[in-house]
Amino acid sequence: MADDDRKIRILVAKPGLDGHDRGAKVIASAFRDAGFEVIYTGLHQTPEMIVAAAVQEDVDVVAMSVLSGAHMTLFPRVRELLAEAGADHVLLTGGGIIPEEDVTALEEQGIGRLFGPGTPTTAAIDYVKEWFATRQQTT
Amino acid sequence: MTETTLRSPADEALLERFRARKPVALARAISMVEDERPGFQDFLHTVMADGPSARRVGFTGPPGAGKSSLVAAVATAYRTAEEQVGVVAVDPTSPYSGGALLGDRIRMNDIATDPGIFIRSMATRGSLGGLATTTKEVVDLMDAFRFDRILVETVGVGQTELEITAAADTVVVVLVPESGDAIQAMKAGLMEIADVFVVNKADRPGAARLVKELRQALHLRAGSAMKDVPAHHGVDLGRALKRERTEDPPAPDREGWEIPVLTSNALTGEGLEELLETIAHHRTWLTEGGALEERRRERAARRIRDVVDRGLRRVAWRSERVRALLDEGVERIARGGGTPYSAADEILGALLR
Numbered sequence: 001m002a003d004d005d006r007k008i009r010i011l012v013a014k015p016g017l018d019g020h021d022r023g024a025k026v027i028a029s030a031f032r033d034a035g036f037e038v039i040y041t042g043l044h045q046t047p048e049m050i051v052a053a054a055v056q057e058d059v060d061v062v063a064m065s066v067l068s069g070a071h072m073t074l075f076p077r078v079r080e081l082l083a084e085a086g087a088d089h090v091l092l093t094g095g096g097i098i099p100e101e102d103v104t105a106l107e108e109q110g111i112g113r114l115f116g117p118g119t120p121t122t123a124a125i126d127y128v129k130e131w132f133a134t135r136q137q138t139t
Numbered sequence: 140m141t142e143t144t145l146r147s148p149a150d151e152a153l154l155e156r157f158r159a160r161k162p163v164a165l166a167r168a169i170s171m172v173e174d175e176r177p178g179f180q181d182f183l184h185t186v187m188a189d190g191p192s193a194r195r196v197g198f199t200g201p202p203g204a205g206k207s208s209l210v211a212a213v214a215t216a217y218r219t220a221e222e223q224v225g226v227v228a229v230d231p232t233s234p235y236s237g238g239a240l241l242g243d244r245i246r247m248n249d250i251a252t253d254p255g256i257f258i259r260s261m262a263t264r265g266s267l268g269g270l271a272t273t274t275k276e277v278v279d280l281m282d283a284f285r286f287d288r289i290l291v292e293t294v295g296v297g298q299t300e301l302e303i304t305a306a307a308d309t310v311v312v313v314l315v316p317e318s319g320d321a322i323q324a325m326k327a328g329l330m331e332i333a334d335v336f337v338v339n340k341a342d343r344p345g346a347a348r349l350v351k352e353l354r355q356a357l358h359l360r361a362g363s364a365m366k367d368v369p370a371h372h373g374v375d376l377g378r379a380l381k382r383e384r385t386e387d388p389p390a391p392d393r394e395g396w397e398i399p400v401l402t403s404n405a406l407t408g409e410g411l412e413e414l415l416e417t418i419a420h421h422r423t424w425l426t427e428g429g430a431l432e433e434r435r436r437e438r439a440a441r442r443i444r445d446v447v448d449r450g451l452r453r454v455a456w457r458s459e460r461v462r463a464l465l466d467e468g469v470e471r472i473a474r475g476g477g478t479p480y481s482a483a484d485e486i487l488g489a490l491l492r
Contacts, residue, residue, distance in 0.1 A: 006174050007237075007262070032238035037262050042245035049251045053244060056257050058166035086163040 008036045008132050010061040013050045014043050015078075016068040023095065023117075024065040030121035031063075036128070047074060051081040054090055060135075061128055064094035071098050075111045091131055095119065145185060146178030154185060157284065162257060165284050169259055172276050180446070183276060186283035191435065193225070193282040195289045196418055197307030199269060199332070202295035204313040205339040207246035208405035209414075210290050214247070216415055217288045218255055225281035226258040228292040229270050239263075243292060257286070268302030269293035275306045275442065304332050305441055308431060309421045311335045311414070314353075316345030321352035330360050333398055335417050341402035341410065353400045394430050396421065454490070461486050 012028040014021050021043050031038045039057045041049065054062050062082070066074055075092065082090050093112035103114045113127055145151050153171075156164035168186075171179045196213070198206045207228065214224045228243035239262035250256050259277065266272040270293060281289050291306050303310055312333040314324060317340075324330060338349050399417055403410030425431035455461050468482025 007264075009170075028240060032233060032240045033236045035237040037232075037239045037241060039241045039244060039260050041251070042242075042248060045248075046252070049248065052252050053258075055162055056166055056259055057241075058170045086161070 006136075008061065008128065009039070009057060009059040010036050010063055010128065011039045011041070011050065011054050011057060011059045013041055013045050013053070013062060013064045015045045015047060015050060015064055015066060015074050016070050017044065018068040019043060020067050021065070023067070027063065027065070027095070027121055027124060030125060031128075034125045034129075047077045047081055050078055051085055051087070054082065055085045055087050059090060060132060061091045061093060063124070063128075064092070064096075066094060066096040066098070069097070071096060071106070071114075072102055075106050075114075076109055079110055089135075091128070091135075093124075093127070095124070144181050146181060150178050150182060154182065157186065160284060162254075165257060165280065166259070168280055169277050172280060173261065173271070173273050175273065183279060187279055189283070191279070191282050193286050193289045194422060195278060195282075195291065195307040195309070197291045197293065197303040197310045198313055199293040199303045199310065199329075200295060200313035201315075201318050204295065204315045204318060205405045206292050206295060206313050207243045209311075209313055209337070209339060209403065210243075210292050211247040211250055212405050212408060212411050213415065213418075214250055214256055214288075214290060216411065218250070218253060222255075222287035223285065224256045225278075225284065225286035225289045226256065226292070227261060227274060227277055227281070227289070228258065229261045229263060229274055229294050231294050232262040232264050234265070257281070257284075263294060270302040270306060274302075275438075275445075278306050301328050301332055305438055308425055308434060309334045309418055311337055311418070313337050313339050314349065315340045316343045316349055318349070321349065321356040324353065325356055325360075330356060334396065334421050335414070336398065336400040337410070337414060338400065338402045339405055341404055346402060350400050350402060357398050357400070395428065396424055396430070455486070458490075460489055464489060 010031055012024055012031065014024045024040070028038050028040045039053060039059060041053055045053075050062065050064070053059075062078065064074065064078065071094075075094065079092050082088065082092065091112050092110075093114065095115035095117075097117060098106075098114050106114060112131070115124055145154060153164055153167060157168055168182060170176075171182060198210055200206055210226060210228070214226060217224050226247070228241070228247075230239055230241045230243060232239045241260035241262060243260055244251065244258060247258055251258070259281075261271045261274055261277065263271045270291075271277075274291065278289055278291060289307075291303065293303050310332050312324070312329045312335070314329075314336065315338065318324070336353050338346050338353070340346070401410055401413055401417060403414055405411075425434070464482065464486045468477060468479070468485065471477035471482065472479065
């Protein structure tokens with residue numbers, strides 16, 4: 001297989017204590033239908049579990065669904081653990097109920113785009129594809 | 140090929156980190172093999188020089204049989220015994236989108252952060268047979284990474300996952316009472332590949348019946364090994380079965396291993412100990428009886444053929460001459476002046492010249 005048609009591998013993770021995994025399942029299915037290889041790990045993931053999975057699965061992208069309000073803790077923590085594990089190259093993105101100012105603050109900390117409720121799944125898919133194409137060109 | 144034939148400084152750096160047992164390096168090496176990226180065969184060649192040493196156990200069976208849960212339970216037990224454990228779990232690629240939803244880790248969350256366990260999910264990427272094309276090579280990578288134990292979980296499709304015998308030393312076939320009767324297992328070819336049968340979710344109705352049927356089917360099969368011996372029409376199969384039913388000893392397979400039928404409940408841990416003992420027992424039988432050596436030879440022969448096939452395909456379809464002949468063949472067929480066979484003959488002729 002040539003490098004240019006390489007599969008995008010993406011971890012869809014649902015951290016924290018809330019049990020609302022419908023959004024995560026919807027986006028996981030949409031990513032699969034877009035031709036991605038989606039690793040889905042289920043509910044109640046700790047940042048440590050997410051990063052261990054991201055490393056072992058050698059994913060390109062980690063997409064986290066956070067509805068618990070803990071996004072200001074979870075996203076930076078996962079970013080930090082990814083760096084510690086030598087997986088800096090991974091795009092960390094996600095979605096959930098996240099206020100606009102928090103989105104800006106997280107972007108400044110190296111977190112990718114964060115999508116709010118009601119975003120069409122195609123927006124997330126296009127974003128990941130574009131990011132991946134750009135990265136392929138630069139490496 | 141020698142030690143120094145790695146394609147690039149990046150591969151050399153990867154090799155160094157791989158040998159230092161960095162999980163990131165193993166993960167990256169797996170991707171390299173899985174994507175068949177340039178230089179992946181050189182990398183495999185370099186790390187496989189010492190030959191296999193890990194104990195490889197395969198788990199196969201229909202969807203929902205509890206393979207992932209059982210793998211998680213078994214992996215936990217091996218960790219308690221301080222083994223380093225690698226897990227490869229295969230799920231299907233959608234033939235429509237080319238994407239895949241890999242969900243085996245959901246059942247393995249309890250072991251997800253154990254640094255002594257490395258779990259990798261693979262999509263089949265169009266391969267049939269229950270494994271991805273490169274799963275066997277990924278298992279070899281894990282072996283070279285010096286895991287003591289490697290657990291391989293196939294796709295749960297039911298009738299085609301027979302490739303597992305080429306990846307594992309011991310094959311555990313996991314069934315549940317809902318899997319159907321033993322005839323289903325026979326149809327699916329599971330009788331030929333199983334070293335151990337486990338009826339999981341054994342608290343459900345029908346478990347005892349399935350165990351009994353499987354044992355009977357195994358005896359029938361052991362009996363059928365005699366089918367080439369003449370003048371056996373007089374054997375009273377019914378009486379033979381009845382006798383075995385009362386005694387119920389395991390039936391020996393072709394090589395003399397008696398395939399046990401166990402029961403388990405992966406969630407409560409019931410039957411787990413017996414399964415572990417049986418796997419260990421099979422291992423002893425494999426090494427002491429010479430069957431392991433035999434299986435490794437078969438595996439090596441098969442792998443050489445696979446690698447040659449892959450190489451031939453590449454050589455063929457990368458050649459401009461061949462691609463031109465292909466186009467010409469298609470053109471002739473479209474005009475009604477040829478068949479796929481005449482075109483293929485021309486291509487083979489060009490390749491062999």
